Amino acid sequence: MKIFLYHTPELTPVQNVADCAIAIDVLRATTTIVKALSVGAEAVQVFSDLDKLMQESAAWAPEKRLRAGERGGGKVAGYDLGNSPLDCTSERMHDRRLFMSTTNGTRALEIVQASPSVLAAALINRRAVVDYVLSQRPETVWIVGAGWEGSFALEDTVCAGAIAHSLLAGLNCTLEELAGNDELAAAVALYEQWKDNLLGLFHLASHGKRLLRLDCHDDLKYCAQTDVLDVLPIQREIGVLVRNR
Numbered sequence: 001m002k003i004f005l006y007h008t009p010e011l012t013p014v015q016n017v018a019d020c021a022i023a024i025d026v027l028r029a030t031t032t033i034v035k036a037l038s039v040g041a042e043a044v045q046v047f048s049d050l051d052k053l054m055q056e057s058a059a060w061a062p063e064k065r066l067r068a069g070e071r072g073g074g075k076v077a078g079y080d081l082g083n084s085p086l087d088c089t090s091e092r093m094h095d096r097r098l099f100m101s102t103t104n105g106t107r108a109l110e111i112v113q114a115s116p117s118v119l120a121a122a123l124i125n126r127r128a129v130v131d132y133v134l135s136q137r138p139e140t141v142w143i144v145g146a147g148w149e150g151s152f153a154l155e156d157t158v159c160a161g162a163i164a165h166s167l168l169a170g171l172n173c174t175l176e177e178l179a180g181n182d183e184l185a186a187a188v189a190l191y192e193q194w195k196d197n198l199l200g201l202f203h204l205a206s207h208g209k210r211l212l213r214l215d216c217h218d219d220l221k222y223c224a225q226t227d228v229l230d231v232l233p234i235q236r237e238i239g240v241l242v243r244n245r
Contacts, residue, residue, distance in 0.1 A: 022118075
């Protein structure tokens with residue numbers, strides 16, 4: 001198995017050759033997707049374009065849908081939700097489809113949506129992602145970070161490192177054998193340095209600071225947890241993620 005890490009959708013090769021693709025937006029889209037499915041959402045359908053989201057979701061009965069729109073860290077006017085995992089409660093989500101568009105995370109999912117297997121990963125479901133990869137043993141894995149508007153993001157990189165760190169143990173292999181590029185090796189080193197203070201890393205990260213200015217302290221605390229939900233969002237059809245059973 002070889003794992004390649006691409007820090008942003010813009011840095012991801014256009015010609016997708018991954019057997020398994022893992023999209024990461026720890027702050028906060030993939031964390032929110034995991035949480036929504038954990039409390040009973042029927043599916044999460046992702047869009048990079050807000051207008052397309054509105055068009056697609058209009059076909060659903062209001063009681064069967066929720067619209068989540070986030071730009072620049074804040075909720076888009078006229079949408080039910082922004083991009084906080086803490087807004088995902090069972091009362092709100094149960095048996096509804098979440099139609100979702102965010103600044104960065106949904107773009108990461110779209111860039112790899114042609115892969116045979118597409119997963120959404122965050123720190124909160126790291127173990128579920130690792131267990132799936134170990135069970136399937138794909139030859140080539142791409143991890144794509146959402147970043148922030150085309151720039152590198154510490155939080156997505158440390159999550160990629162956390163996944164690779166566990167895969168190293170599960171596969172009983174060396175980093176040299178696993179890493180397909182330098183970015184993956186650097187991500188493992190970042191995780192090893194910060195694994196006992198992930199919240200501290202988030203406070204250092206530029207997007208973490210942006211969210212703190214928006215008073216999203218509790219979101220950062222939630223997103224910094226590791227292995228708290230045994231939920232794996234997997235693409236069932238293009239752009240539609242469901243809970244893997």
